Amino acid sequence: MIEISEAKIIVEEINMHLKGLTILGVDINHYPHKFAWFSFDQKTYEAKLIHQKITGASQSGNFIRIHIENGNEIALSEDLVFSYVKEEHGSDKHQIKLYTDHGTVLEVKTKLYAFMLCGTKDELKEKSIYYKRAVSVIDPLSNDFSFEYFKEATEMDFSKGSLKDGLATKQHIPGLGNGTLLEILFDAKLSPKKKMSSLTPDEQLRLYQSTQKIISKIKEAQGRNQSFDLFGQPGRYEVLMSSKRDHCPSCHKPLIKENYLGGKIIYCPNCQKG
Ligand SMILES: [Zn+2]
Structure with missing residues (x-):
């Protein structure tokens, strides 16, 4: 994808x-x-x-x-x-x-x-x-992608849904798909199933910063190691929440893999707060 x-x-x-x-x-x-x-x-x-x-x-x-x-x-x-x-x-x-x-x-x-x-x-x-x-949204790597815009685009202040729901569904942030989402949430130490409404102000900010950081990091590495460029070359970003991985790369506890909102979620129940 x-x-x-x-x-x-x-x-x-x-x-x-x-x-x-x-x-x-x-x-x-x-x-x-x-x-x-x-x-x-x-x-x-x-x-x-x-x-x-x-x-x-x-x-x-x-x-x-x-x-x-x-x-x-x-x-x-x-x-x-x-x-x-x-x-x-x-x-x-x-x-x-x-x-x-x-x-x-x-x-x-x-x-x-x-x-x-x-x-x-x-x-x-x-x-x-x-x-x-x-074509109508602000790009996450643009200077105009402010914390305020992020909160508005993800409906953060009034969403009843989970973090996956807020970030990676309904074209809230077009192009932020399930793969990028799992990397962002691992970086932000938040579970995909955590309710948007339960985020503290600190967690909201962390989520915003991780969103920009991971999108930028994947770009700098010429893509994820599961995706290919115009010449069939894979990217160098090593996917942490990969279906091939069974244990958390940080604490080494077993990862949870399950189907959720139209796609597989992978997360560490120990590192990522629910
Ligand atoms: Zn962990």
């Missing part, structure tokens, strides 16, 4: 390697996937993209946005696998593929589910509530 830090890395790589290239062809849903969502049909993608230059890329939440000179963009998010290779090394199993004038192809595959949208910003805001939310 591409989460916020990994989206930032892919964007940097697209800016480094694809910016300025012209798109010569596009294929969508070549290897059909039930849960790959598109905003238009093949012909419309072609009309919007072919013979157009890539002017750069940006990230909004977990959306990777590839900007095109005519005002359209390709907006990609969720469970994606990227590959940027010479055309002769391309594959057939992609759900979107861009052919460039440098003889290279950008292929993106869907694992569980993904958005592979194309359109102008206004069109995409109409087509996808996830995109609309992602």
